[in-house]
Amino acid sequence: xxxxxxxxxxxxxxxxxxxxxxxxxxxxxxxxxxxxxxxxxxxxxxxxxxxxxxxxxxxxxxxxxxxxxxxxxxxxxxxxxxxxxxxxxxxxxxxxxxxxxxxxxxxxxxxxxxxxxxxxxxxxxxxxxxxxxxxxxxxxxxxxxxxxxxxxxxxxxxxxxxxxxxxxxxxxxxxxxxxxxxxxxxxx
Numbered sequence: 001x002x003x004x005x006x007x008x009x010x011x012x013x014x015x016x017x018x019x020x021x022x023x024x025x026x027x028x029x030x031x032x033x034x035x036x037x038x039x040x041x042x043x044x045x046x047x048x049x050x051x052x053x054x055x056x057x058x059x060x061x062x063x064x065x066x067x068x069x070x071x072x073x074x075x076x077x078x079x080x081x082x083x084x085x086x087x088x089x090x091x092x093x094x095x096x097x098x099x100x101x102x103x104x105x106x107x108x109x110x111x112x113x114x115x116x117x118x119x120x121x122x123x124x125x126x127x128x129x130x131x132x133x134x135x136x137x138x139x140x141x142x143x144x145x146x147x148x149x150x151x152x153x154x155x156x157x158x159x160x161x162x163x164x165x166x167x168x169x170x171x172x173x174x175x176x177x178x179x180x181x182x183x184x185x186x187x188x
Contacts, residue, residue, distance in 0.1 A: 002133065004140040007059040007069065012047050014066035015059055019043040022068070022125025027179040028154035032098050032105070041094035043123075046071060049087035051122045053077045058140055060126065060133050068126035068133040072141055075117035105175055109152055112173055112183055121151035134158075138165050142186075149186040156182060 007015050020039040023029045033039055051057065051071035060068030079087070095102045113120075119141075126133035142149065142165055151167065153159055159169060159182055167184035174180050 002060060002062050002067075002131075002136055004058055004060045004068075004136045006055050007057040011057075011059050011066070015057060015069040016040055016043045016047050018059070018066050018069040018127055019046070019071075019123060019125050021127045023123075026154050028105070028175075028181065031175070031178045032095055032101055034098075037096075041090070045087055045090040045094055046123065049083050049090060050079055052079070052083075058137055060137050062128075062131075062133070067128055067131075068124075068137050070124040070137045070141060071122040072145075073120040073122055075119060075147055077120075101175075101178065105178070108173055108175060109181070112152075112170075114148075114150060114185065116148070118185075119145050119147060119149040121149060124151075134161055135164075138162075146188065148188055151184050153182040153184060154179070156180075159184070162186075 017040070020043050023039055029039055029042070033042055047057065051073055053074050056072045056074055058070045058072070059066055091102060092099050124134055124137055126137070138161070149167070151162065152173065153162060162184050163169075165186065166188070167186045170183040170185055172180050172182050
């Protein structure tokens with residue numbers, strides 16, 4: 001049976017492991033971290049330092065086994081300055097020589113984001129596709145929140161999933177010498 005719930009600090013390793021597996025073939029993640037290296041350190045930074053707003057990470061369990069996860073940032077959320085500064089060292093370790101790419105990507109995404117406040121879907125992934133895990137994760141959080149939501153899809157193939165939940169495609173973003181992203185907005 002598939003269960004989706006808000007993740008706890010005790011779930012952090014499972015969330016990182018799920019996201020690492022789910023994004024292993026993702027063009028944006030692999031532009032940042034070569035296929036010869038693990039995505040685990042990058043997702044560990046996300047889970048511990050950046051997308052760690054209390055009660056905003058979800059985990060999907062299939063018969064008790066972690067199979068999906070989602071990072072959400074509440075409207076107006078920014079990690080405290082000390083956490084942002086501390087995260088730089090961990091990002092540098094995770095990205096190594098591609099830290100500049102990470103900065104370029106983050107700047108591009110930040111500039112494209114709407115000015116108003118919104119729920120930000122920073123990442124959603126499932127270790128098995130086509131089983132409704134992503135749908136269950138989206139439904140769980142979107143049923144809990146009010147107000148608009150925003151995301152940048154790193155795979156064109158995922159756009160129909162988001163559209164089923166009312167997200168509308170905006171102008172795509174092209175990373176200089178890198179992959180394309182598809183920003184999407186959901187007005188509620």
